[in-house]
Amino acid sequence: MASTSNQAVYRATTTAPVNIAVIKYWGKRDTVLNLPTNSSLSVTLSQRSLRTLTTASCSANYPSADTLNLNGKPQDIQSSKRTLACIASLRAHRKALEDGDSSLPKLSTLPLRIVSENNFPTAAGLASSAAGFAALVRAIADLYQLPQTPTELSRIARQGSGSACRSLMGGYVAWRTGELADGSDSLAEEVAPASHWPEMRAIVLVVSAEKKDVPSTEGMQTTVATSALFAERAQHVVPARMAAIEKAIQNRNFHDFAEITMRDSNTFHATCLDSWPPIFYMNDVSRAAVRLVHDINRVVGRTVCAYTFDAGPNSVIYYEDKDSELVAGTVKAILGPNSEGWDGAFYERLANVTAPGVSLEQVDSRAIEVLKDGVSRVILTGVGEGPVKVENHLVSETGEILSTL
């Protein structure tokens, strides 16, 4: 077991994106395998705005236990069954390769050192677990030079975090619920690449910490177990919406895409409210964003923006690039140019916008007041690509943990 410092350190590094669902994943039919009660669909967000960077490395030099360092802090990997399950699956795939080709180095026998960093603060309230597990799976698969496709790897990432399976691909990604008990057909697949509809944009309205809501009892399994309306959504409402939104994406029909997105967000939060005890994620700031979106669409006279809310009060508003002034420009006018986030990769189009895209006199005044008071920053982004292999490793050639933080 003794190792010397001249033994090789193998490394692979990847970035992985955040994704925001437009048909929501909520409810597991198998909590160990992370098998969902319904299919879901998301837009992969650009890594020019938000990304996780992960290096997977292995070496005979390392102490015998696998380790994970996240945002500069060592994690207790042994207590994370989900992380262990992903690593075990990937290692088994590597072992199979090694068993079939004795010339391959026996990486499956070496301890792993995994180092990961997000470029966005936890305070942004964005679920980082999807990008995190996608990056972990992609980085180890690259380290092990596995031949599996992203869809095949999605089966592994899903066991880490359900929605992570959708972050292994770019563009518009469906996660099929599948039918088999072992979950082997519960996989993510690209419905359309980012290049099919590259004009999709998103602005995230991050709710101020001081405006956060009364805490809710969380847990999607509460909804599965107690909501009288949940089964109707899972069995009938979502399948119809999946078919309709895939068609809308194929046709780049923003109106349909937007309406289905908003309706499914509402139905999802309705089943949360219908849970026992009830679960609330949206608060008064969220509802002001809903009102703003409906008001903008009404004033413009066509559907130019769509809201969606995950398990928290932040809103994500989708729009097309050509409507940037109408949508993000109006948000900018409401929040003021000094609010945080008006910079970065997607800012060009908005840099010179000073007047709102729609007259604020035609937007509900109370909604404007609540948004001004309750949104602390925005994140400008858009549809983007899946994980990218990069060379800025977070582990040195000799195995030391590096950091970009």
Next chain:
Amino acid sequence: MASTSNQAVYRATTTAPVNIAVIKYWGKRDTVLNLPTNSSLSVTLSQRSLRTLTTASCSANYPSADTLNLNGKPQDIQSSKRTLACIASLRAHRKALEDGDSSLPKLSTLPLRIVSENNFPTAAGLASSAAGFAALVRAIADLYQLPQTPTELSRIARQGSGSACRSLMGGYVAWRTGELADGSDSLAEEVAPASHWPEMRAIVLVVSAEKKDVPSTEGMQTTVATSALFAERAQHVVPARMAAIEKAIQNRNFHDFAEITMRDSNTFHATCLDSWPPIFYMNDVSRAAVRLVHDINRVVGRTVCAYTFDAGPNSVIYYEDKDSELVAGTVKAILGPNSEGWDGAFYERLANVTAPGVSLEQVDSRAIEVLKDGVSRVILTGVGEGPVKVENHLVSETGEILSTL
């Protein structure tokens, strides 16, 4: 048509109560007849706290058109199809009596003068239409000395305002959806009188005007037409809950009564949120009340209180008299004794309460803060009786409008 002042003025005066549903009425299957998509059930609230007082009078002295004066203001009765429908039905019943007994004065031929007053401010946010139409129908029925039972009269009051049919009786009142197209079997009936379970109390938390939410597009027919989850509630969820809550009332089982009440309020608001565009009635103050109720029940270790929300942010919290200190006492400690409404008929038990019934340290601190900031007054009340015939007429012996305002 000339009349002289020595002709008789016939008068009858009644009070009528407010009712608060525990199984909500939401959605009409016939908008003209006010036929509901589902049965509902309410608790009639005591008229010692809240009541409408209505005098119906008729006289050959009056100008030829029927008139209605509400809270001191003449109403345009001709533009209110619902009011006209109620009056026409009652007049037809009177006409039938007169046709069968020629000794009766021909009141059906005389113009009506109806005067009505609520003893609670509109700002309280309590739907006054139920009490108003129940009082109007009861007063005219008394004026006309109609033999119809309250259940038979509920068919008429329902056409004024759906929930009005439940204010014609005291105690615990069900409104059966009925099956017939003409609505003749869509009637209210007493499930149990107030005396069966007189210990039921209610405290209304009235949300400050400045904390009112972003306005929502209202309308139950929006929900009927657009919610993907609505039919499930109307067809399956409510029938099961009606049977269960009637059993709970028969057995005075507060735990079951409370849980069904809370769950149905949540399901109702879930279908509103699932509407297109979405309808929001609960706001952050409402949700803080939800949290408070769950926290009190958790700390006490049994279900001592239950929230319900109508089409607005005010919460109604039901509890039993024996738990007044635990529930209303805790609310009093949170809002402070100087908040409005700590007086009146139901205050005795709380007059000397200075400490909260449950330790405020065990209640979510953010919920306390939101309630302190967002509730402007309380209304203390309890289960009560149906309409009562009284002699304090709002029309003088000679036909002048009087006022207690």
